[in-house]
Structure formats: C-alpha cells, structure tokens
Amino acid sequence: MNKQTNEQSLKDTRERILDAAEHLFMQYGYDGTSMRVVTNEAGVNLAAANYHFGSKESLMQAVLRRRLEVINQERLRLLDEAEANAGGKPLKPSVIIDCYFGTLLRIAADQKAGGETFLRLLGRTFTEPSDFIRAFMSTEYADVLERYKQALFRSLPDVPKAEIVWRFHFMLGATSYAIAGTDALHLVTDWQFDEGSAEQDKNLLPRLMSFLIGGLRAPLPQFENEAGPTADKSANKDAAA
Amino acid sequence: MNKQTNEQSLKDTRERILDAAEHLFMQYGYDGTSMRVVTNEAGVNLAAANYHFGSKESLMQAVLRRRLEVINQERLRLLDEAEANAGGKPLKPSVIIDCYFGTLLRIAADQKAGGETFLRLLGRTFTEPSDFIRAFMSTEYADVLERYKQALFRSLPDVPKAEIVWRFHFMLGATSYAIAGTDALHLVTDWQFDEGSAEQDKNLLPRLMSFLIGGLRAPLPQFENEAGPTADKSANKDAAA
DNA sequence: CTAGAATTAAAACGAACGTTTGAATTATAT
DNA sequence: ATATAATTCAAACGTTCGTTTTAATTCTAG
Incomplete structure (x- = not known):
C-alpha cells in the first residue's frame, strides 16, 4: 500500500485505542479498566497499547x-x-x-x-x-x-x-x-x-x-x-x- | 478474660477494619485499595476482613x-x-x-x-x-x-x-x-x-x-x-x- | 527489488489481586 | 473443667493485572 494507507492505519490504531480507553475509563474508571479490555474493544493487540503509549498512565494522559x-x-x-x-x-x-x-x-x-x-x-x-x-x-x-x-x-x-x-x-x-x-x-x-x-x-x-x-x-x-x-x-x- | 473484654476486642477488630477501609477508600478509591493494605493498616489478619464482612464489596457497603x-x-x-x-x-x-x-x-x-x-x-x-x-x-x-x-x-x-x-x-x-x-x-x-x-x-x-x-x-x-x-x-x- | 525501520502478533513474565482453607487460638457456657 | 462456638492465623488457591519479550509482518526508502 502507499504512504497514505500506512499513515491512515497507524492513526487508526492509535485513535482506536484512545477512543476505546476514553469510553472505558469513563464507564469503569481508571483503576477499573484493564489494558486488555481496552485493546479488545479497540480491536488491536494488547502489546500495541504499550507500543504506542508506553504505559497505562501515559495512555490515560493522552486520552x-x-x-x-x-x-x-x-x-x-x-x-x-x-x-x-x-x-x-x-x-x-x-x-x-x-x-x-x-x-x-x-x-x-x-x-x-x-x-x-x-x-x-x-x-x-x-x-x-x-x-x-x-x-x-x-x-x-x-x-x-x-x-x-x-x-x-x-x-x-x-x-x-x-x-x-x-x-x-x-x-x-x-x-x-x-x-x-x-x-x-x-x-x-x-x-x-x-x-x-x-x-x-x-x-x-x-x-x-x-x-x-x-x-x-x-x-x-x-x-x-x-x-x-x-x-x-x-x-x-x-x-x- | 470476661465477656466485656471479648466483645470489646471483637468490636475493635471490626471497627479497626472499618476505620482503615474508610480512610484508604477515601484516599485511593475503591478499586485502588486492596484488602491487604486495609488489614495491614488495621493491624489485623487478612482473612479477618472476609470473616467479618464476607467480601470487599460488603466491606465498602458497611463503611x-x-x-x-x-x-x-x-x-x-x-x-x-x-x-x-x-x-x-x-x-x-x-x-x-x-x-x-x-x-x-x-x-x-x-x-x-x-x-x-x-x-x-x-x-x-x-x-x-x-x-x-x-x-x-x-x-x-x-x-x-x-x-x-x-x-x-x-x-x-x-x-x-x-x-x-x-x-x-x-x-x-x-x-x-x-x-x-x-x-x-x-x-x-x-x-x-x-x-x-x-x-x-x-x-x-x-x-x-x-x-x-x-x-x-x-x-x-x-x-x-x-x-x-x-x-x-x-x-x-x-x-x- | 531489497535493506531497514515501523508495526503487529502470540506468548510469557513476575507481581498483586480477592478469596478460601484448615489448623491454632480464644472466648462462652454448662 | 470441658465441650462448643467464635475468632485469629499462616498459607495457599486460581485469576487477573501491567508490562516485556521475541518473532512475524508490514511499510518506507533507495
């Protein structure tokens, strides 16, 4: 695929994680939300969250x-x-x-x-x-x-x-x-x-x-x-x- | 010991757990507080909390x-x-x-x-x-x-x-x-x-x-x-x- | 086309979690 | 004193947690 498709899918992964985290942190709170349910709802691999954001705390800050x-x-x-x-x-x-x-x-x-x-x-x-x-x-x-x-x-x-x-x-x-x-x-x-x-x-x-x-x-x-x-x-x- | 001392220490255990849980739930939230830190701060055994209150949820309700x-x-x-x-x-x-x-x-x-x-x-x-x-x-x-x-x-x-x-x-x-x-x-x-x-x-x-x-x-x-x-x-x- | 970087994937790590177990200890009551 | 109940204790249960590892895959650039 070309560059656009690449950047698109990159943004999609990051933003899908952010969207899922935003929704789940709202519903269940920070401590009540696991990285696994976030990545499941986002439809991405568990390790992708740590790859893009480094840690759960950093993910919350990014959200x-x-x-x-x-x-x-x-x-x-x-x-x-x-x-x-x-x-x-x-x-x-x-x-x-x-x-x-x-x-x-x-x-x-x-x-x-x-x-x-x-x-x-x-x-x-x-x-x-x-x-x-x-x-x-x-x-x-x-x-x-x-x-x-x-x-x-x-x-x-x-x-x-x-x-x-x-x-x-x-x-x-x-x-x-x-x-x-x-x-x-x-x-x-x-x-x-x-x-x-x-x-x-x-x-x-x-x-x-x-x-x-x-x-x-x-x-x-x-x-x-x-x-x-x-x-x-x-x-x-x-x-x- | 006599009956008073017994009831006293019984109440002490229950109330020490309630006091510790009240303080820790306030400071760290429900999900952010473990039964272990509650019983540690209360100075009682871990199993005492489940013995007196049945579960963490019931403890929160009692608090x-x-x-x-x-x-x-x-x-x-x-x-x-x-x-x-x-x-x-x-x-x-x-x-x-x-x-x-x-x-x-x-x-x-x-x-x-x-x-x-x-x-x-x-x-x-x-x-x-x-x-x-x-x-x-x-x-x-x-x-x-x-x-x-x-x-x-x-x-x-x-x-x-x-x-x-x-x-x-x-x-x-x-x-x-x-x-x-x-x-x-x-x-x-x-x-x-x-x-x-x-x-x-x-x-x-x-x-x-x-x-x-x-x-x-x-x-x-x-x-x-x-x-x-x-x-x-x-x-x-x-x-x- | 191909080397190298970026991203995704499956699996596992050690730690901490709520809860349970069964024995030891203490209090109650006859 | 002794049987019975109530409580405490150390230890372990199975599960889930955040994070890491290592390999496979995909994209980028010359």
Missing part, C-alpha cells in the same frame, strides 16, 4: 490531553477576545462563566462521537484518586485557571478573593456532576419527564449557567466569628456589582 | 452505611420537625437546604476522628464507577431524596419540577466537590490565604449555603426553543417566591 488541549486553548482565546472587546474594563461575571463552562459544553456537543463520553470522563477525572492523574490535571489546567481566576477578581472587585476561589470551586463541582452523567441524576429522581436525551443536552447549558451565575452572585456568607449580629440573610450585601 | 444511616435519619428527623413547626405551610428553601446539606456538614464536624474522612469519601463515592456502589447509594438515599424533593416542590410551587430536580443535582455536585477534599481546590489556586484548615472547615458551611441558595433561587433559564425573545437575564422572574 485527557487529546481533548483538553482543544478546550483550554479555546477558553483562553475566548477570554482574550472578550477582554479585548471590553477595552480595559472588567468583564461581566456571566461572560467569564460562559467562556469557561459554556466552551466546555459547546465543544463537547460539537464532537459528536466522543464529546459526551469525554465530558463524563472529565467529570469523574476531577475526583480520581490516582496521584499522577491529579498531578497531570494540575499542570494541564494551571494556565487557564489562573487566567480565569484573575478575570473573576477584576470582575468582582468588592468580593473577597477567597470567596471567589471557593465559589469557582463550587461551580466546578456543580458542572462536573452535571456532566458526569445522568446516573447521579437518576439517583435523585425517577426522572419520568417526557424529554428525551437530546433535549436534555440542549437545555443543560442554560440550566447550568443560570445556576452557576446565581451561586456566584449570591449574598456573601456571614461567618459566626465576624462582627455584627447574625443578620437576616436577605439583608446581606449582594456579591456582584 | 458507607455506618455513617450514612446516622446522617440520613437525622435529615429525615429535622425535616419532620421543620414541617411540624411550619403547620402545613411550605418550608423556605433555605430551611430545606440547611436540613439536608447542613446536617451533613454538622454531623461530620461532630465525629472528630472519621468525620472529615468520611465526608471526603462520600464526595468521591457519588462518582464511583462501580455498579454495586451506585446501586447501594441509590437504595440508601431513595427515601431521603424523595422526601426532600417533595419538600422543594412544595417550597417552590412556581418553579417547574424539572428545574428543581436539576438544581438539586447541581447542589449535590457543588457540595460533593466542596467536601471531596481541598485537592481540587489546590488545583484552582495556590491557596496562600492565611487561614488554616480549622477555619476553613468552620467557614465552609456558610460559604456553601450561600452559594447553594443563590443557585437554587437564580432566575430561570431561557431555552432557545421557547416562546419569547432571548430577554435580558435581569428581566427573568426570580425562581424563589
């Missing part, structure tokens, strides 16, 4: 990196664009939240095949116990998280930075659960609403965005050890300008 | 049930009490949220030793991939979730039930992440604020409560396929009465 690079680069690009359009003024919190969380859901919706699968894998990856996974995620997210953190600081100058970080943390959690699958949702409800999976996906983003912005802009908490009485919650100052 | 029973019974008791005091009128959303999420954090704070450990384990358990764990959680939570769902429906009669279920889901996610450890939080920030771990724990509840109630009461989302223009978000109706 995550393949899509995270696209998502995080788009996140940085959109934030740059929004800040350029704002002309030096702080961005609205809702714009920042949409650049971060909206980009994630929109890109995942684009990639028809593995998009939803990767979303659910990503949701679970944040709570993966393996040290090397958390270390990988930490470095992979360091830049984009720092940029968005600073953008939120500028956007909410009257809110203590510690509160912003905590609420960013809460938003990450709510989003991860939202996308980590409807399994946890079935746990909450019988879920006999008439909408199908398609409409669920379509409406997830506006639903999530409303919740996230509502939480981000909620009145600041009253700590017990702070000065002043434990006032009525409705008397609290709104978090967002 | 979860030991503390979940206390928490969920208290959740039901507080909701009963609140509804009795309300005299037939719907409860405020903030009261419901505090009964559910506040109880979790307060009980965990009480149990000095394993409280925080179990909180972090529970946060991760919701995303555990193993089928038997999710099945166990589903049955273990069925009653309390149904009761709180109905309470929220009554509390927010003008909000579509599907939205309430989704927002309950988001709240569960935000809470799980909040308690699943500051590991994910270190991922977000350098976290060089001057507060120590003690103050973090003390302030987590009010911080989380503000965020959750803000998200729950956020304006309802506008779906693209709905009637009416994509209005300014501030024009939306508030979700809570």
Whole structure:
C-alpha cells in the first residue's frame, strides 16, 4: 500500500485505542479498566497499547490531553477576545462563566462521537484518586485557571478573593456532576419527564449557567466569628456589582 | 478474660477494619485499595476482613452505611420537625437546604476522628464507577431524596419540577466537590490565604449555603426553543417566591 | 527489488489481586 | 473443667493485572 494507507492505519490504531480507553475509563474508571479490555474493544493487540503509549498512565494522559488541549486553548482565546472587546474594563461575571463552562459544553456537543463520553470522563477525572492523574490535571489546567481566576477578581472587585476561589470551586463541582452523567441524576429522581436525551443536552447549558451565575452572585456568607449580629440573610450585601 | 473484654476486642477488630477501609477508600478509591493494605493498616489478619464482612464489596457497603444511616435519619428527623413547626405551610428553601446539606456538614464536624474522612469519601463515592456502589447509594438515599424533593416542590410551587430536580443535582455536585477534599481546590489556586484548615472547615458551611441558595433561587433559564425573545437575564422572574 | 525501520502478533513474565482453607487460638457456657 | 462456638492465623488457591519479550509482518526508502 502507499504512504497514505500506512499513515491512515497507524492513526487508526492509535485513535482506536484512545477512543476505546476514553469510553472505558469513563464507564469503569481508571483503576477499573484493564489494558486488555481496552485493546479488545479497540480491536488491536494488547502489546500495541504499550507500543504506542508506553504505559497505562501515559495512555490515560493522552486520552485527557487529546481533548483538553482543544478546550483550554479555546477558553483562553475566548477570554482574550472578550477582554479585548471590553477595552480595559472588567468583564461581566456571566461572560467569564460562559467562556469557561459554556466552551466546555459547546465543544463537547460539537464532537459528536466522543464529546459526551469525554465530558463524563472529565467529570469523574476531577475526583480520581490516582496521584499522577491529579498531578497531570494540575499542570494541564494551571494556565487557564489562573487566567480565569484573575478575570473573576477584576470582575468582582468588592468580593473577597477567597470567596471567589471557593465559589469557582463550587461551580466546578456543580458542572462536573452535571456532566458526569445522568446516573447521579437518576439517583435523585425517577426522572419520568417526557424529554428525551437530546433535549436534555440542549437545555443543560442554560440550566447550568443560570445556576452557576446565581451561586456566584449570591449574598456573601456571614461567618459566626465576624462582627455584627447574625443578620437576616436577605439583608446581606449582594456579591456582584 | 470476661465477656466485656471479648466483645470489646471483637468490636475493635471490626471497627479497626472499618476505620482503615474508610480512610484508604477515601484516599485511593475503591478499586485502588486492596484488602491487604486495609488489614495491614488495621493491624489485623487478612482473612479477618472476609470473616467479618464476607467480601470487599460488603466491606465498602458497611463503611458507607455506618455513617450514612446516622446522617440520613437525622435529615429525615429535622425535616419532620421543620414541617411540624411550619403547620402545613411550605418550608423556605433555605430551611430545606440547611436540613439536608447542613446536617451533613454538622454531623461530620461532630465525629472528630472519621468525620472529615468520611465526608471526603462520600464526595468521591457519588462518582464511583462501580455498579454495586451506585446501586447501594441509590437504595440508601431513595427515601431521603424523595422526601426532600417533595419538600422543594412544595417550597417552590412556581418553579417547574424539572428545574428543581436539576438544581438539586447541581447542589449535590457543588457540595460533593466542596467536601471531596481541598485537592481540587489546590488545583484552582495556590491557596496562600492565611487561614488554616480549622477555619476553613468552620467557614465552609456558610460559604456553601450561600452559594447553594443563590443557585437554587437564580432566575430561570431561557431555552432557545421557547416562546419569547432571548430577554435580558435581569428581566427573568426570580425562581424563589 | 531489497535493506531497514515501523508495526503487529502470540506468548510469557513476575507481581498483586480477592478469596478460601484448615489448623491454632480464644472466648462462652454448662 | 470441658465441650462448643467464635475468632485469629499462616498459607495457599486460581485469576487477573501491567508490562516485556521475541518473532512475524508490514511499510518506507533507495
């Protein structure tokens, strides 16, 4: 065969392994997935995985990196664009939240095949116990998280930075659960609403965005050890300008 | 030895295994924890774990049930009490949220030793991939979730039930992440604020409560396929009465 | 066409896994 | 004290794990 066919089949083996690993890591977790089931589902030889990726850990990193690079680069690009359009003024919190969380859901919706699968894998990856996974995620997210953190600081100058970080943390959690699958949702409800999976996906983003912005802009908490009485919650100052 | 010493040592073996399993499952996950490291950390023989619990799966269930029973019974008791005091009128959303999420954090704070450990384990358990764990959680939570769902429906009669279920889901996610450890939080920030771990724990509840109630009461989302223009978000109706 | 590199294939490696066995030990009760 | 039950113990069971090895096969390039 010619060169094209060769490179095609090479890419096919690598990508078939990545696709199978993505799906199985999502469904059974990293520790719960063996190299044998990955290569079986990919239809390749067991040794091919170690030949192309070196180890199971490296395979997991490759699975995550393949899509995270696209998502995080788009996140940085959109934030740059929004800040350029704002002309030096702080961005609205809702714009920042949409650049971060909206980009994630929109890109995942684009990639028809593995998009939803990767979303659910990503949701679970944040709570993966393996040290090397958390270390990988930490470095992979360091830049984009720092940029968005600073953008939120500028956007909410009257809110203590510690509160912003905590609420960013809460938003990450709510989003991860939202996308980590409807399994946890079935746990909450019988879920006999008439909408199908398609409409669920379509409406997830506006639903999530409303919740996230509502939480981000909620009145600041009253700590017990702070000065002043434990006032009525409705008397609290709104978090967002 | 007398009867007391016997029962004491019996309970000690069982509880030492439970304590060790709780800690190791939290740190390394279910699949990442072997029966050998559990029994080693507990200082008991390997076969003792299978003798007392039958299998690794049953051990995991015993670890979860030991503390979940206390928490969920208290959740039901507080909701009963609140509804009795309300005299037939719907409860405020903030009261419901505090009964559910506040109880979790307060009980965990009480149990000095394993409280925080179990909180972090529970946060991760919701995303555990193993089928038997999710099945166990589903049955273990069925009653309390149904009761709180109905309470929220009554509390927010003008909000579509599907939205309430989704927002309950988001709240569960935000809470799980909040308690699943500051590991994910270190991922977000350098976290060089001057507060120590003690103050973090003390302030987590009010911080989380503000965020959750803000998200729950956020304006309802506008779906693209709905009637009416994509209005300014501030024009939306508030979700809570 | 052919040498050499890249990839695939079957088989095996040692280690670690959950679980079981059967004897030894300890507690309980008459 | 003694029979009975409950618990602990060391050892081993068969299986599966990630990885490696070595040979066969396929592709690339002169």
